[in-house]
Amino acid sequence: MVSITVQLNFDYALSFRFFLLWQPLVETGARSQLHHYTEHLEQEVYRRTQALEATNKELETFVCSVSHDLREPLRAIQAYNQILLQEHSTQLEAEGHVCVQRIAYNADRMSLLIQGLLAYSRLGRIELSLQAVDLSQLIQEVLNQLELELQEQQTQVIVDTLLPTVKAHRATLFQVLMNLLTNAIKFVAPGVRPHIRIRAEPIKQSVRLWIEDNGIGIDPKHHAQIFQVFERLHSLEKYPGTGIGLAIVQKGTEKMGGRVGLESDLGQGSRFWLELPKIDPT
Numbered sequence: 001m002v003s004i005t006v007q008l009n010f011d012y013a014l015s016f017r018f019f020l021l022w023q024p025l026v027e028t029g030a031r032s033q034l035h036h037y038t039e040h041l042e043q044e045v046y047r048r049t050q051a052l053e054a055t056n057k058e059l060e061t062f063v064c065s066v067s068h069d070l071r072e073p074l075r076a077i078q079a080y081n082q083i084l085l086q087e088h089s090t091q092l093e094a095e096g097h098v099c100v101q102r103i104a105y106n107a108d109r110m111s112l113l114i115q116g117l118l119a120y121s122r123l124g125r126i127e128l129s130l131q132a133v134d135l136s137q138l139i140q141e142v143l144n145q146l147e148l149e150l151q152e153q154q155t156q157v158i159v160d161t162l163l164p165t166v167k168a169h170r171a172t173l174f175q176v177l178m179n180l181l182t183n184a185i186k187f188v189a190p191g192v193r194p195h196i197r198i199r200a201e202p203i204k205q206s207v208r209l210w211i212e213d214n215g216i217g218i219d220p221k222h223h224a225q226i227f228q229v230f231e232r233l234h235s236l237e238k239y240p241g242t243g244i245g246l247a248i249v250q251k252g253t254e255k256m257g258g259r260v261g262l263e264s265d266l267g268q269g270s271r272f273w274l275e276l277p278k279i280d281p282t
Helices: 003-093 095-127 135-145 147-152 170-187 246-255
Strands: 131-134 155-159 165-168 195-203 206-214 259-264 270-277
Touching: 003 095, 095 246, 131 135, 131 170, 131 270, 135 147, 135 155, 135 170, 147 170, 155 170, 165 170, 165 270, 170 195, 170 246, 246 259, 246 270
Parallel strands: 155 195
Antiparallel strands: 131 165, 195 206, 206 270, 259 270
């Protein structure tokens, strides 16, 4: 019995020593293999990211080029249509006048689409220089620009006092706010007077700017969709527009290092928010 016990202990000792020698080799091999896979994955991610960025740049360049090329023939259409109205209107029958008006309407809409595409593609091609922007001052400038629209709709706007300063690109943020406020004025039920509130709150190292309205609201299932180019939830007859405005809002905000989102439901109004880096008062 004693000899068997000794033999078993001896075998166990040999096995244990072999394990001690073998385990580091296994761990070293596993680490080496893991490092190899990680390095390969990083290279593949980098390669695909570069390819995607190159494709996006090519697409943005294409959109910009096509948009520029479309402007000249569009101007010609608008000019000839204007001549037709001014110099030959007496020769047109009622149906002819309707056709001329439709040409003018669609040409104007095409012009807005081209302007929107150019603005959207420009955001992807330029590097934005960020600086301190006083939100109170910039919002007042946007409201001044929208004065006629605000008066026509008898819009009530409440802006919180002492809005903070953020780190942003002034011209881009101006366009972002312009698009959001234009939507807040436009997307209300018939006969409803728009009410808009603008406020801000600190979120860690950022400022969250809220633009809240009493409009028709947006079904939650469409919240992501509305930030895509040419996405529309309503007919042109009911709510005119290009379907590019919110795409510019998202792209412009992200180019400034921020985020955009909303809280909304049908018939409950919308609360859009922007998050931008804040500037310390010191």
